Amino acid sequence: MAVQQPPQRYPLESPDPEAASKAETPAQWRRALSTVRSDLRELAARAFLPGERPPSPLLRYGAAVVGVALASFCIALIMSRVHIENISLLYLLVVLWLASKFGRGPAVLASVLAFLAYDFFFIPPLHRLTVGDPAEWLSLFALLATSLVLGQLTAAVQQRAREAIASERKAVASEHQAIASEQRTATLYALAQLLVTTGDASKLYAALAERVVQVFSASGVAACVLLVPDDEHLLVPEASAPDTGPLAQALSIADRNNVSEAAWAFEHGAPVGKSAHTSYTGTSANPEAHYFVPLKSGQHVVGVLGIAGSSAIRALATRTRPKSEHPGAATQNAAQVELFSAFCDQIALTLERTALRERAIHAEVLQESDRLKNALLGSVTHDLRTPLASIKAATSSLLQPGIEWSREDRRELLCSIDTSADRLNRLVSNLLDLSRLEAGVAVPIKDWYLIGDVIATVLDQLDLAGVTREHHIVLNLPQDLPLVSIDYGQIEQVLTNLIENATKYSPAGSEIRIEARVLPSSELEVRVSDQGIGIPPNELRAVFDKFYRVQHVHLPWATTRPPVGTGLGLAISANIIQAHGGRIWAESRPGEGATFIFTLPIPADHPRGTLPELDLPDEKSETAPQLASSSSSEPSARGAAKEVPA
Amino acid sequence: MADDTTDSRTPPAESLNLAARQPGARVLVIDDEPEIGRAVRTGLAGAHFTVEWVPTGVEGLEQVAQWHPDVVILDLSLPDMDGIEVCRELRTWSQVPIIVLSVRDREADKITALELGADDYLTKPFGMGELIARLRVALRHAAQGAGSTGPALFRTGTLVMDFERRYVTVDGREVHLTPTEYEVLKYLALNVGKVITHRTLLHAVWGPAYDDEAHYLRVFINQLRRKIEPDPSRPRYLLTEPGVGYRLRGTD
Numbered sequence: 014m015a016v017q018q019p020p021q022r023y024p025l026e027s028p029d030p031e032a033a034s035k036a037e038t039p040a041q042w043r044r045a046l047s048t049v050r051s052d053l054r055e056l057a058a059r060a061f062l063p064g065e066r067p068p069s070p071l072l073r074y075g076a077a078v079v080g081v082a083l084a085s086f087c088i089a090l091i092m093s094r095v096h097i098e099n100i101s102l103l104y105l106l107v108v109l110w111l112a113s114k115f116g117r118g119p120a121v122l123a124s125v126l127a128f129l130a131y132d133f134f135f136i137p138p139l140h141r142l143t144v145g146d147p148a149e150w151l152s153l154f155a156l157l158a159t160s161l162v163l164g165q166l167t168a169a170v171q172q173r174a175r176e177a178i179a180s181e182r183k184a185v186a187s188e189h190q191a192i193a194s195e196q197r198t199a200t201l202y203a204l205a206q207l208l209v210t211t212g213d214a215s216k217l218y219a220a221l222a223e224r225v226v227q228v229f230s231a232s233g234v235a236a237c238v239l240l241v242p243d244d245e246h247l248l249v250p251e252a253s254a255p256d257t258g259p260l261a262q263a264l265s266i267a268d269r270n271n272v273s274e275a276a277w278a279f280e281h282g283a284p285v286g287k288s289a290h291t292s293y294t295g296t297s298a299n300p301e302a303h304y305f306v307p308l309k310s311g312q313h314v315v316g317v318l319g320i321a322g323s324s325a326i327r328a329l330a331t332r333t334r335p336k337s338e339h340p341g342a343a344t345q346n347a348a349q350v351e352l353f354s355a356f357c358d359q360i361a362l363t364l365e366r367t368a369l370r371e372r373a374i375h376a377e378v379l380q381e382s383d384r385l386k387n388a389l390l391g392s393v394t395h396d397l398r399t400p401l402a403s404i405k406a407a408t409s410s411l412l413q414p415g416i417e418w419s420r421e422d423r424r425e426l427l428c429s430i431d432t433s434a435d436r437l438n439r440l441v442s443n444l445l446d447l448s449r450l451e452a453g454v455a456v457p458i459k460d461w462y463l464i465g466d467v468i469a470t471v472l473d474q475l476d477l478a479g480v481t482r483e484h485h486i487v488l489n490l491p492q493d494l495p496l497v498s499i500d501y502g503q504i505e506q507v508l509t510n511l512i513e514n515a516t517k518y519s520p521a522g523s524e525i526r527i528e529a530r531v532l533p534s535s536e537l538e539v540r541v542s543d544q545g546i547g548i549p550p551n552e553l554r555a556v557f558d559k560f561y562r563v564q565h566v567h568l569p570w571a572t573t574r575p576p577v578g579t580g581l582g583l584a585i586s587a588n589i590i591q592a593h594g595g596r597i598w599a600e601s602r603p604g605e606g607a608t609f610i611f612t613l614p615i616p617a618d619h620p621r622g623t624l625p626e627l628d629l630p631d632e633k634s635e636t637a638p639q640l641a642s643s644s645s646s647e648p649s650a651r652g653a654a655k656e657v658p659a
Numbered sequence: 660m661a662d663d664t665t666d667s668r669t670p671p672a673e674s675l676n677l678a679a680r681q682p683g684a685r686v687l688v689i690d691d692e693p694e695i696g697r698a699v700r701t702g703l704a705g706a707h708f709t710v711e712w713v714p715t716g717v718e719g720l721e722q723v724a725q726w727h728p729d730v731v732i733l734d735l736s737l738p739d740m741d742g743i744e745v746c747r748e749l750r751t752w753s754q755v756p757i758i759v760l761s762v763r764d765r766e767a768d769k770i771t772a773l774e775l776g777a778d779d780y781l782t783k784p785f786g787m788g789e790l791i792a793r794l795r796v797a798l799r800h801a802a803q804g805a806g807s808t809g810p811a812l813f814r815t816g817t818l819v820m821d822f823e824r825r826y827v828t829v830d831g832r833e834v835h836l837t838p839t840e841y842e843v844l845k846y847l848a849l850n851v852g853k854v855i856t857h858r859t860l861l862h863a864v865w866g867p868a869y870d871d872e873a874h875y876l877r878v879f880i881n882q883l884r885r886k887i888e889p890d891p892s893r894p895r896y897l898l899t900e901p902g903v904g905y906r907l908r909g910t911d
Binding site: 462463 | 766784837838839842861864865869872873874875876877878879881882885891892893894898899901902
């Protein structure tokens with residue numbers, strides 16, 4: 014079989030005419046069955062109806078002569094035993110058969126011949142064409158007239174029947190065509206949909222391979238592999254369908270053993286493969302045939318499609334019309350070949366587009382990371398060196414020999430080191446998170462959490478770092494907020510950024526409100542509002558850009574320089590919220606403060622309820638009745654959600 | 660093992676904090692960064708701990724066997740072997756409390772370390788005050804585990820649990836907990852100050868079938884907080900360890 018052959022090319026010159034009839038897969042069985050059905054119908058039609066092509070005149074008229082002769086012989090045979098009055102009716106049968114089988118002409122000839130033969134052989138005087146009894150004339154002419162009329166009528170009926178059959182066949186054929194073209198459109202449409210909607214390249218390849226097998230199984234395709242050139246123009250199998258199983262394996266072995274085949278197809282832009290003459294069984298690991306078809310976009314080969322299955326796939330691979338005895342099946346096969354060709358073109362286009370897109374993304378990423386690097390270098394000077402400078406200054410002061418620092422001074426210096434270290438740490442983790450997000454590494458690892466837990470964690474940490482020391486935090490969270498599917502650390506970061514921002518851009522002693530609620534659109538909305546300077550309307554969007562800082566900040570209450578920051582916090586937050594399928598935006602009443610709002614989707618299947626109440630004996634009411642309040646005498650089956658008695 | 664340092668094992672009669680306040684408890688620091696070693700040694704010596712520092716996992720294991728520290732501070736990124744491996748190895752023959760000190764801040768790392776037997780997890784950079792507090796918690800638990808039947812009363816802030824009477828008060832008022840809520844709170848109280856992973860808590864209270872129901876545990880804890888926390892939206896006692904589990908805050 015092909016797959017065990019040493020690497021060797023098989024140009025397509027081994028057609029296998031018998032192979033087409035060896036239908037093996039269920040689809041082929043179905044096709045074979047329908048062929049048999051139409052055969053039977055034709056056979057039935059032929060018994061009573063004239064054939065497709067009328068036989069030669071010699072045959073037709075010869076049949077008339079022979080028929081009449083046979084009838085005459087039969088009559089003679091019968092008459093020698095018994096005398097039957099209307100024996101001449103036998104001739105009518107012959108005429109009837111001739112008219113139906115060969116049409117009008119032979120029927121007329123037979124009528125005349127029968128007239129003469131009857132007269133010559135059976136009407137006295139025998140062996141002469143004269144008639145003795147005038148009554149015999151009557152029967153003789155009746156025979157002639159009946160024969161002629163019968164022949165005419167039968168022939169006319171036949172003609173009509175033949176026409177009807179022809180028109181029916183035509184209708185069936187055109188119906189076949191219509192269905193085929195409709196199917197073709199639907200298939201291509203589905204393919205186009207797939208190409209548009211599947212963003213991920215590897216998923217797309219897998220779906221394409223699967224689709225090829227699905228659509229062309231009727232044409233004998235049982236397995237398929239999609240080979241795409243890598244950066245070094247070496248073909249790499251990107252996807253195969255089915256993923257596993259003997260056929261896929263066989264194809265991948267065929268690809269490996271005969272790697273030159275796929276490469277040859279790729280280099281020369283022509284299909285190559287092999288179909289074996291040995292019989293093919295569906296369960297065998299060795300397919301009857303395999304081919305590698307180049308996928309061309311214009312003149313450019315962008316990949317190779319390997320297919321394996323019955324030898325019928327040869328037609329698909331070589332884009333030739335297969336020979337078929339049945340005109341209907343032939344049209345169908347031709348349509349499949351055409352469809353396969355269209356499929357290959359579509360896949361080729363997709364491969365090219367994917368390659369282009371990857372190149373574009375690569376370029377964009379490079380450009381972006383370049384911009385990031387430049388901007389970072391710029392901000393590193395300030396944001397990294399400032400805390401470092403204060404640490405260095407403080408420690409070197411403390412270490413200076415000969416100076417006795419007062420208790421307060423030493424504490425002051427140490428606090429400065431501590432604060433600076435915290436600032437450096439936050440900056441580093443921000444930068445780390447950002448680069449992770451940008452590289453697409455930080456795909457949210459989600460689980461079900463209560464947003465209230467996240468908010469509490471963030472507020473505790475900010476309290477600890479002294480960030481919220483000078484602000485009133487007002488929390489407004491309904492008790493029954495649902496679980497949301499989030500990456501805890503990432504949402505924690507978003508909230509940290511938003512609350513920290515609020516503290517930076519609003520005066521000491523002002524209020525920062527944190528609210529959450531469920532929107533009718535099945536989203537959880539979280540709002541962080543401050544009472545600060547607000548954001549100019551034209552900058553409401555730009556604040557989410559990387560390294561963007563609100564321009565010309567003037568904080569009327571500030572006695573020191575404008576707030577420090579990297580301009581990364583909101584960019585990171587926007588990235589995170591996007592990755593969670595939510596929205597984030599800013600609202601502002603200039604002069605009255607800013608509100609940052611983000612939403613998180615609440616999936617319909619979010620878990621509800623809580624853990625079960627254990628079936629524990631309520632020991633308390635037994636062991637310490639004197640301490641139990643009046644309400645504790647109720648049985649142990651209490652609702653878990655019971656509230657604290659006020 | 661902590662057996663030859665009797666000073667840290669004094670059974671707590673009245674105050675649970677007595678053991679932790681004992682000076683001279685031996686701390687072994689396994690960390691390949693000399694500066695961390697120096698800072699931790701200095702900082703802990705100031706708090707009257709006896710500190711020994713080794714830079715590799717192998718030396719660390721040897722030191723535990725020979726020097727018998729009361730608590731081990733373990734870095735996860737060691738030059739010779741992964742800290743997680745040190746933890747696993749140590750747990751096969753020693754019950755010495757382990758506090759992991761690492762730059763790895765992923766929840767998965769924390770959970771792995773905790774479920775392999777580490778007692779606590781602190782992320783670098785860390786405050787010395789926090790480290791000392793965690794050390795004391797670890798020492799106290801080691802002391803508790805080594806003999807005494809446990810206290811009859813638990814107190815943190817205004818929350819008081821009377822284990823003998825199954826009686827819980829907040830600010831002097833009785834709080835009515837369901838038996839399950841009581842079990843959860845009791846488990847956390849017996850491990851006060853320690854991070855308890857979701858899985859551990861679920862396993863201990865509801866049994867193995869509930870090991871992966873962490874999200875329902877969050878709802879449950881939320882309900883429990885409404886009963887015992889003065890401000891349930893800003894928990895003071897029942898703290899969330901993000902992505903890892905819960906910790907009941909002790910008085911210190």
